[in-house]
Each structure stands twice: as structure tokens, then as C-alpha cells.
Amino acid sequence: MSWTSLPPALVLMLAGLLLPFLPRAARQAVSLIAPLGALGLVWAVPDGVSLSVPYLGYQLDLVEADALSRLFGTIFSLMAFVGCIFALPQRNVLELAAALIYAGGAVGVAFAGDLVSVFIFWELMAVASTLVVWAPGTPEARQAGLRYAFMHFLGGAVLMAGIAGHVAATGSTEFAAMSADTPATILILVGFLINAGAPPVSAWLPDAYPKASWSGTVFLSAFTTKTAVYVLLRGFPGTEILIWVGLYMVFYGIVYALLENNMRRILAYSIINQVGFMVVGIGIGTEVALNGAAAHAFAHIIYKALLLMSAGSVLYMTGLRKCTDLGGLFRTMPITTVCGTIGALAISAFPWTSGFVTKSMITQGAADQHLLWAWMLLQAASAGVFLHAGIKFPWFVFFQRDSGLRPKDPPWPMRAAMIVFAILCVGIGLMPGPLYAILPYPVDYEAYTGAHVITQLQLLLFSGLAFFMLLPLMKRTETITLDLDWFWRVGAPRLGEILRESVGGQWTLLVAGFRRWIERVMAWTARTHSLQGALGRTWPISASAVMVALFLLVYLMLFYLWPA
Amino acid sequence: MIRHLFPLPDPNAPPRLVRVARVPPAGEKPAMREPGERQPWIVRPEGVRTLWWLFGAILVLNVVAELFVHLHPHFELEGAFAFHAWFGFLGCVAMVVFARLLAMFLKRKDTFYDVVD
Structure with a gap:
């Protein structure tokens, strides 16, 4: 066993465990070095199984590498690194330690070669991410964290039941492509989908993520849903039901984000929207669509973190989070405004940004399969993304009617992290080659044709026109929109009360x-x-x-x- | 009517001044607007009017550009003139209207769950 068979996840997790015992300067150093170390290991690990341990009569392949796991390992480590730069001013030790272990769990899932290892890292992620939600220590964070934990442990239990059934039926713990046609594999699929934010429990995501601190939400946005995308990519490519599940998520995200007032919850809804695109790609299941889903997950982690960093910077400098309280910040926060806008353009798949070269592979996959309805809905949804995230977020936070607030740009580590990710968003958009080279399948796709650029610009610019013409309808109010979580936050307790009284x-x-x-x-x-x-x-x-x-x-x- | 469809900022609207009640994580409250501050061009009515014209010109150019590239539609519908322009526009209108309808039933005060948001 050479050093290259060290699990990349282990570096991050050990660093996370070590963090609370270090003074602040050393903590900052370790939080930056560990993700870089993990990134190095991700690329040093050879293909195939390189670490396997016996456990309870099963052989656990803790590290098994191929192109897909390396792609996700890369983006998870990179995200942990830039996220830790952004979080340098964060004084909460618990949050940083938990975030590193959380990132380690995500990298661990990406390299797990069997279902039992997947489950172990999966649950470690659930615990660590709950701690990230809890870190601010406010009552609303505590309550939301508890609901978050319940949901993920429920998902974990469903997943474990599925894995146990699958192992009993096939005698193999190997994590390979499955078809959802036995009760066991259906349970595994459901367990995966709960983490992806699929209906009917999507509400856990916009409920919990915006309650974390200004830096915590950046970490949360990256790992849980994207590991779910990864396991779906590996376990259930071409499962048709995923097309419809994904389309539901796409429109759910748009409609709820349009009605939302809290800037970070707008972005949380748009995570579900974007993961929906990836889930559709996985459901289509052709090589171009699977490549598209994987590439889109990679690009999404970067621009979504960038968007939440710009929102986090506003929260850090003003303490405000509602669109009704914000506006006009572009005057004194130019760097945050520019970076946030670049993220907003990237999420909308604007030409010359990362979203353009990745999301279009998914729609291309739908067109190639002649899925007219899926294709039309995806196109409409692409316009809707520009509406709810591409324009709405920067408009209400940085522009609209002046709020009179004149906060400065955030401290340099936060600015640096945003600039790095903004450069990556544009860089991948201009030169998709290096990203295409590390995708699981060979890429035979050209994003920059005249027709594609012009049609995409038409789609986006005219949805921009719709936004500004419908601005009176978009006026923000201090409201939330009820979701299915009403049933377990209000309905079930009320039912219990009624039963007790009657x-x-x-x-x-x-x-x-x-x-x-x-x-x-x-x-x-x-x-x-x-x-x-x-x-x-x-x-x-x-x-x-x-x-x-x-x-x-x-x-x-x-x-x-x-x-x- | 035109003013309604392509809104400009109202120069007579009273200035907004949001109060920051709690000290933000940065440790100090943000500065506030100076009384005699000059507004940047892009938020003044003449600036916004220019931006609207500019935006309109870009939209027209964008649609016209379609005639100069070789489109290769996957579906028959996609071959219609300026398909992506009107489809995107109408799609957005439909989504906003649907969202407003949904809000009629599901909108609540943001203190509904007794949580400070």
C-alpha cells in the first residue's frame, strides 16, 4: 500500500477533527492545506480499487477510482478549498471543522466502490452537514437543523433498507448501474432522491440552507445534492422516471424562487431547479446527456457557490437578507456586484459562461432522443432560470430602488474567493476543453455554433424583457410561500393535538x-x-x-x- | 400605457432608507447614504430610458441575426421565425402568472412559522 492509496476523504476528515484543537492562525492554514492535499490525492489515486478492507464479512472498497469519481472528487476538493478561503474571517470553529468533514464525506462517496462504503460516507455527510446548519446557534438554525437531520436520517434508513435488500438478493455489495425494478433498488433510488431534493420532500433544502451562517450556506450548497447527482449518475443512468422527477424539480424551483423574498432562499430554490436539470439528464441516459449532467454538476457547484458567496458577503456586511430590505448596493460593493452577476449569468447558461457549455448538453440529449415535450419544458425552464436567478437575484439585491445602505465590499479573503470562482465561471465558458476532457464519456459536442449562441441569446434576452415588463408583478412582499413541509411542521402536530383533544x-x-x-x-x-x-x-x-x-x-x- | 409596460424610476418617489437594527457579522453597521448624494447615471430616469432603448436595439439585432446563421432545428416547431424569442417571452409570462396564482393560495406572512427569517 503506497501513499497514493490513501483515501482523499481521510485527509479532509482528519483535518476537520484536528481543527478545534488548533489556534486560529493554524486553523486557517490547515483548512486551506487539507483540501489541496485531497485534490492532489484525487489525481494521484490510480484507476480501479486501491484500498479495500474486510468488514463484517464484506469487502469494503473504500477507494475505487474512475473518470466519474475523479471528476466529482476534483470539484468537491476545489469547492472545499475556495470555500475555506471565503470562510477565513469566520470565527466559528464548529462550522469549519464540520464543513471539512462534510466535504470529506462527499469525496468519500465519490470514491466509494461498494454500497456499504457509500452508506457510511453518506451518513457522515448527514451528521456533519447538520452541524454546519446548527453552527450559528440561533433558535431558528437549531430547529431547522433538527428538521434537516430528521429528513436525512429518514433518507439514510430508506437507503440502508434498500442496500440490505439488494445485497440479500444479489449477494454483491458492488455499486454499479442498477435498474429500479425490485423493491430493494426502488428503496435505494428513493434514498438517493431524498438527498437530491426531489418531491415530495424538496422543502428540506430551502428550509435548512438559508438558516446557516453567511459562510455555512456556501458549503451546504455544494455537497449533499451533488453527491446525490453523482450516485444517481452511477447507479441509475437512463431510468425514465427521473426525467419527470427532474422536470418537476426544475419548475418547482422556478415558481417558488419567483415568489421568495429572502435572497438566500431564492438561491436555495434555484439549487433544486438546477439539480432538476441534472436529474433529467440522468433520466435521458444517453452519453451526451450523462456527460451533460456530470459537467453541469461541476459548473453548478462553482457558480452556485459564487452566488451564495455574493449573498453571504451582503449578509456579512449588512446583516440583512430580505429583498425588501436591500437594493442599490452596487454603488459601494462593486466587486460583489460584478462577481454575483457573473454567477447569475453562469446559472442562466448565458453564452461565454460555464452554464452555457454544460447545460446545453442536457437539452441536446433531449433533442437527440426526440423527446419533444421534455425539450420544450427544458427550454422554457432555461428562460425561467434567467428570470428567477439570473435577473431577480442581482436586481433585487444590488440594484432596484436604493435602500440607502452603503456597505463596503467584504474583507479580502471573501473578495478573493469570489474572484477565483468568477474567473472559473468565465474560463470554463470560454474554454470548455479541459472540463470536457475529464468527463466520463468522450465528448463530441460543440457548444459555440452561431445558431446555438443566437437562439440562446434570444431565449434569455426576451425572458429579461419579460422580467422588466412584469416588474410590478414581481414586487417583493414580506411573505413566504407554503410548501409540503407544512404537513410535518404544522399539519401533523395539529392532527396530534386534535386527536388528543377528541x-x-x-x-x-x-x-x-x-x-x-x-x-x-x-x-x-x-x-x-x-x-x-x-x-x-x-x-x-x-x-x-x-x-x-x-x-x-x-x-x-x-x-x-x-x-x- | 407605454410608460406602464416599460417602467422608469419615479423621480418624485420619497427616498428609501432601510434601518439596520442588529450589528452584522462584520462587526460594524454599514454606512448610510449621505444627504446630498448624487445618483449615478444608470438609475436616473434619463439613464434608464437610454438603457431601455439600448436593450430594445439589442433585442432587434438578436432576432435579425437569426437570418444570417444557419439554424438546424431538431423539431418542426423550432424552425418557426424567432421561435426562441417568443417562446422564452411567453414561457416567462406563463411562469410568473402561474406563480402569482399559486401565491393567492399559499402566501403567508414570513413570521408564519414563528421564526425570524
Whole structure:
């Protein structure tokens, strides 16, 4: 075993565990060095299984590399690195330590060669990300973190049930492409989809992520949903239902983001929207669509982190998060405005940004398969992305009516992190070659044709026209929009209350009656079977002999008298 | 009507001044607008009017440019003139209208869940 078979995840996790014991300067250094070390290992690990350990009779392939796992390992490590630059001014030790372990879990999933290892890293991520949500320590973060944890442990339980069933049925723990046609594989698919933010439980994401600190949300946006995309890519490529699940997510994200007032929740809804595009690509399942989904996940992590960094910078400098409180910040926050706008253009797949060269592969996949409806909905959704994230976010935060606030740009580490990611957004958009080279399948796709640039510009610019013409309808109010989480946040507790008020008394009587009956049985048993009881005490041998003789007599009589 | 469809900032609207109640994570409250501050050109009505014209010109150029490239539509519908322009526009209008309809039923005060958002 050479050093190259060290799991990249281990570096991040050990760094996370070490962090709380270090002084602040050393903490900052370790938080930057560890992701770089992991990134180096991601590229040093040879193809195939390089670390395998026996556990409970199973062979766990903790590190198994191929192009797909290396792609996701790369972006997760890179995200951890730039995220830690952004978080240099963050004084909360818990958040940074948890974020590193969280990133380690994501890298671990990307390199896990069998379902049991996937599950282990999956659950580590759930625990660590809950800690990131909890880190600010506010009551709303505590409550949202608890709901988040419940949802992810539910997903984990479903996933474990599926894995157990799958292993029992096939005898193999290998993590390879499956088809969702047995109860076990369906459970695995559902477990994966819960983490992707799929319906009906999508609400966990916009509920929890915006409650984290100004830097915590940046980490949260990157790992959980994108590991879900990774496992779906590996486990369920070409599963048709995913097309429809993905399309639902795409439009759910747009509609809810359009109605939202909290700037970071707008971006949280748009995570679901973007993951929806990837899920559609996985459902289409052709090489170009799968490449598109993988490339889009890569580009998405960068521009979404960039958007949340610009929102985090505004929150850091002003403490405000509602669109109704913000506006006009472009005057004194030029770097944040420019970087946020670049992120907004990239998420909208504007030509010369990263989204343009990645998302178009997914729509191309739909067109190649002649999926007219899916293609039309994807095109409409692309216009909708520009509407809800591409224009709405920068417009309401940095422009619109002046709020009178004149905050400065954030400290240099935060500016540096935003600039790095902004350069990457434009760089990938201008030169997609290096990204295309590390995709799982060979790429035969040219994004920059005259027709593609012009049609995409038409789509986006005219949705921009729609935005500004419909501005009176987009006016922000201090409201939220109810989601299905109403059922478990209000509905279920209210139902419990109603039941307690109505049949609660009878229920208590019933339970009490049942308990009294059990107590009587216990008392009777104690009377008859205790040391002094008829059946418990010692009897003389003669009495036993008489008893046995009696039994034999009864038996003999039955033998002759019983009708044959 | 035109003013309604292509809105300009109202120069007579009273200036907005948002109060920052809590100290932000940065440690100090942000500066506020100076009383006599001069507005940058792009938010003044004449600037916004120019931007609207500029935007309109870009839109027209964008549609006209379609005639000079070789489009290769995958579907019949896509071959219609300026398909992406009107499809994007109408799609957005439909999504905004749908969102507003949904909001009629599902909109609540942001203190609904007793949480400070």
C-alpha cells in the first residue's frame, strides 16, 4: 500500500477533527492545506480499487477510482478549498471543522466502490452537514437543523433498507448501474432522491440552507445534492422516471424562487431547479446527456457557490437578507456586484459562461432522443432560470430602488474567493476543453455554433424583457410561500393535538384498562407460579406419581373412547 | 400605457432608507447614504430610458441575426421565425402568472412559522 492509496476523504476528515484543537492562525492554514492535499490525492489515486478492507464479512472498497469519481472528487476538493478561503474571517470553529468533514464525506462517496462504503460516507455527510446548519446557534438554525437531520436520517434508513435488500438478493455489495425494478433498488433510488431534493420532500433544502451562517450556506450548497447527482449518475443512468422527477424539480424551483423574498432562499430554490436539470439528464441516459449532467454538476457547484458567496458577503456586511430590505448596493460593493452577476449569468447558461457549455448538453440529449415535450419544458425552464436567478437575484439585491445602505465590499479573503470562482465561471465558458476532457464519456459536442449562441441569446434576452415588463408583478412582499413541509411542521402536530383533544380521553382509558388487565395476569401468575404457588412449590414424589398415573388414565380412556 | 409596460424610476418617489437594527457579522453597521448624494447615471430616469432603448436595439439585432446563421432545428416547431424569442417571452409570462396564482393560495406572512427569517 503506497501513499497514493490513501483515501482523499481521510485527509479532509482528519483535518476537520484536528481543527478545534488548533489556534486560529493554524486553523486557517490547515483548512486551506487539507483540501489541496485531497485534490492532489484525487489525481494521484490510480484507476480501479486501491484500498479495500474486510468488514463484517464484506469487502469494503473504500477507494475505487474512475473518470466519474475523479471528476466529482476534483470539484468537491476545489469547492472545499475556495470555500475555506471565503470562510477565513469566520470565527466559528464548529462550522469549519464540520464543513471539512462534510466535504470529506462527499469525496468519500465519490470514491466509494461498494454500497456499504457509500452508506457510511453518506451518513457522515448527514451528521456533519447538520452541524454546519446548527453552527450559528440561533433558535431558528437549531430547529431547522433538527428538521434537516430528521429528513436525512429518514433518507439514510430508506437507503440502508434498500442496500440490505439488494445485497440479500444479489449477494454483491458492488455499486454499479442498477435498474429500479425490485423493491430493494426502488428503496435505494428513493434514498438517493431524498438527498437530491426531489418531491415530495424538496422543502428540506430551502428550509435548512438559508438558516446557516453567511459562510455555512456556501458549503451546504455544494455537497449533499451533488453527491446525490453523482450516485444517481452511477447507479441509475437512463431510468425514465427521473426525467419527470427532474422536470418537476426544475419548475418547482422556478415558481417558488419567483415568489421568495429572502435572497438566500431564492438561491436555495434555484439549487433544486438546477439539480432538476441534472436529474433529467440522468433520466435521458444517453452519453451526451450523462456527460451533460456530470459537467453541469461541476459548473453548478462553482457558480452556485459564487452566488451564495455574493449573498453571504451582503449578509456579512449588512446583516440583512430580505429583498425588501436591500437594493442599490452596487454603488459601494462593486466587486460583489460584478462577481454575483457573473454567477447569475453562469446559472442562466448565458453564452461565454460555464452554464452555457454544460447545460446545453442536457437539452441536446433531449433533442437527440426526440423527446419533444421534455425539450420544450427544458427550454422554457432555461428562460425561467434567467428570470428567477439570473435577473431577480442581482436586481433585487444590488440594484432596484436604493435602500440607502452603503456597505463596503467584504474583507479580502471573501473578495478573493469570489474572484477565483468568477474567473472559473468565465474560463470554463470560454474554454470548455479541459472540463470536457475529464468527463466520463468522450465528448463530441460543440457548444459555440452561431445558431446555438443566437437562439440562446434570444431565449434569455426576451425572458429579461419579460422580467422588466412584469416588474410590478414581481414586487417583493414580506411573505413566504407554503410548501409540503407544512404537513410535518404544522399539519401533523395539529392532527396530534386534535386527536388528543377528541379521542385522547378514551385512548387513555383504553390504555389504562389494558394495563390493569396485564397487571391482573401478572398477579395471577405470581400467585400460581411463585415459590408458594400451587404450580411453583415443591411437591412430594408420591403426589407426582399419583398425578402422572391420573394423566395416563385419562389418556387411556380418551384412546378408547375417542371416535376413530 | 407605454410608460406602464416599460417602467422608469419615479423621480418624485420619497427616498428609501432601510434601518439596520442588529450589528452584522462584520462587526460594524454599514454606512448610510449621505444627504446630498448624487445618483449615478444608470438609475436616473434619463439613464434608464437610454438603457431601455439600448436593450430594445439589442433585442432587434438578436432576432435579425437569426437570418444570417444557419439554424438546424431538431423539431418542426423550432424552425418557426424567432421561435426562441417568443417562446422564452411567453414561457416567462406563463411562469410568473402561474406563480402569482399559486401565491393567492399559499402566501403567508414570513413570521408564519414563528421564526425570524
